[in-house]
Amino acid sequence: MAKQVNFYPKHFEKIFLRWVENLKWDWCISRERYFGIPMPIFYCGDCNEVIMANVQDLPVDPRLSYKSQHCPKCLSKNIVPETNVLDTWFTASQTPDINGYWPMSMRTQAHDNISVWSFYSMVMGVIKHNNTVPWYELMTAGNLLVKKGEKISKKTGGGAYNPNNLIAEHGVDAIRYAMCQAKLGTDAYFEEENVARGKKLITKLINAYRLVLLNLDNNVSGDINSFDNFDESDKWILNKYGYTLKKVVSTINKYEGGLALQIIEDFFWKYFCDNYLEIAKQKLKSEDNNSKKSTKVTLRFLMFELIKLFGAYLPYIAEELYHSKLVAEELIIDGNNGFYQTNGEKSVHLLPLRKMEINFDKELDLSGELLISKISALRKIKFDSGKKFNEEIERIKIIDTKENIEKLKKFEVEMLTFSRANVITFERGKDAKTEMF
Numbered sequence: 001m002a003k004q005v006n007f008y009p010k011h012f013e014k015i016f017l018r019w020v021e022n023l024k025w026d027w028c029i030s031r032e033r034y035f036g037i038p039m040p041i042f043y044c045g046d047c048n049e050v051i052m053a054n055v056q057d058l059p060v061d062p063r064l065s066y067k068s069q070h071c072p073k074c075l076s077k078n079i080v081p082e083t084n085v086l087d088t089w090f091t092a093s094q095t096p097d098i099n100g101y102w103p104m105s106m107r108t109q110a111h112d113n114i115s116v117w118s119f120y121s122m123v124m125g126v127i128k129h130n131n132t133v134p135w136y137e138l139m140t141a142g143n144l145l146v147k148k149g150e151k152i153s154k155k156t157g158g159g160a161y162n163p164n165n166l167i168a169e170h171g172v173d174a175i176r177y178a179m180c181q182a183k184l185g186t187d188a189y190f191e192e193e194n195v196a197r198g199k200k201l202i203t204k205l206i207n208a209y210r211l212v213l214l215n216l217d218n219n220v221s222g223d224i225n226s227f228d229n230f231d232e233s234d235k236w237i238l239n240k241y242g243y244t245l246k247k248v249v250s251t252i253n254k255y256e257g258g259l260a261l262q263i264i265e266d267f268f269w270k271y272f273c274d275n276y277l278e279i280a281k282q283k284l285k286s287e288d289n290n291s292k293k294s295t296k297v298t299l300r301f302l303m304f305e306l307i308k309l310f311g312a313y314l315p316y317i318a319e320e321l322y323h324s325k326l327v328a329e330e331l332i333i334d335g336n337n338g339f340y341q342t343n344g345e346k347s348v349h350l351l352p353l354r355k356m357e358i359n360f361d362k363e364l365d366l367s368g369e370l371l372i373s374k375i376s377a378l379r380k381i382k383f384d385s386g387k388k389f390n391e392e393i394e395r396i397k398i399i400d401t402k403e404n405i406e407k408l409k410k411f412e413v414e415m416l417t418f419s420r421a422n423v424i425t426f427e428r429g430k431d432a433k434t435e436m437f
């Protein structure tokens with residue numbers, strides 16, 4: 001039966017099979033304790049007949065209803081209830097039944113359950129469900145450990161890392177972020193640096209959202225299919241996002257939520273914030289209406305999709321941003337600009353991610369990477385010469401290979417607006433260099 005289940009991560013299948021092959025004992029289904037699911041069984045005190053409760057009367061607790069029973073065999077009223085309850089393993093093995101689905105599509109569990117909970121459920125599939133699997137996929141996670149190798153559990157209350165105290169101090173999203181870093185199936189330490197990283201990400205997300213919201217207007221939608229005259233830099237970032245989204249989806253389909261978060265963050269920090277937003281800021285000031293519109297459509301689309309993507313990891317902040325509550329009070333915004341007003345779904349978590357119909361264009365992507373490297377060179381020479389980032393300059397000269405110059409020429413508008421130069425010239429040369437005049 002285990003062969004019909006997809007194990008995530010894969011190596012847990014071997015661990016499971018090795019355990020099953022070495023089994024040497026049976027389990028008792030009952031247990032002597034008070035709490036637990038009662039067994040609907042009575043016994044006749046005179047002739048020892050075993051009396052099962054009627055199916056239509058279930059659930060039955062024999063300890064409460066034994067006095068109303070009589071023996072069907074000898075008609076004795078001397079009835080003894082079964083006082084043991086079902087053992088936890090027996091109850092747990094039926095969780096798909098309890099949930100109302102057999103089989104379930106997927107179960108999540110920790111690795112210490114690979115030889116217990118998952119095994120018992122499969123046993124129940126054999127004896128009760130005609131050899132059908134309890135679930136098609138088994139996702140096995142690690143435990144979260146405090147530094148000294150002890151897991152954060154209900155029993156210890158987390159010790160120094162008591163979740164309630166941590167949430168009160170750092171906010172629930174930053175804590176959730178820190179806990180989302182683990183690789184599937186592997187134990188992870190709770191790291192305070194990750195909480196700090198989470199807080200930094202939240203601040204960056206709010207700042208990016210504020211910038212985007214301030215520059216949107218009601219006449220421009222974020223529907224990328226309704227616009228077909230994108231600037232090269234917008235095409236580039238949309239292409240990059242399409243590629244990123246594909247990777248995120250395939251990673252999440254393998255239940256690697258931590259790795260998917262890394263992919264989203266990489267796009268957000270390195271491409272969207274550090275470069276695209278900087279280019280977009282300058283383009284929004286330009287006189288060229290098409291260029292402005294291209295930027296606005298792209299900004300609106302990407303910011304909205306990013307809020308949805310981050311929603312799985314930072315659910316509270318994502319919801320606040322969707323409703324524009326965080327910034328609505330401090331900025332004077334037209335009410336129609338927020339994402340909630342235009343999309344109307346009451347929660348961001350109910351919204352699907354938009355599919356990207358774009359086929360990844362590798363050439364365009366490489367050209368964009370080249371643009372980023374030139375932009376950072378421009379930043380550096382401005383900084384080194386003591387000029388302000390926004391200060392106008394006369395001319396920039398880009399020296400590079402013929403092939404690279406052809407790629408960069410497509411981004412002439414972006415490079416001019418970004419550098420605030422009046423003229424840009426290109427020169428062929430073996431040693432790449434950027435100069436400013």
Ligand SMILES: [Zn+2]
Nearest residue numbers: 044047071074
């Ligand atoms: Zn009897």
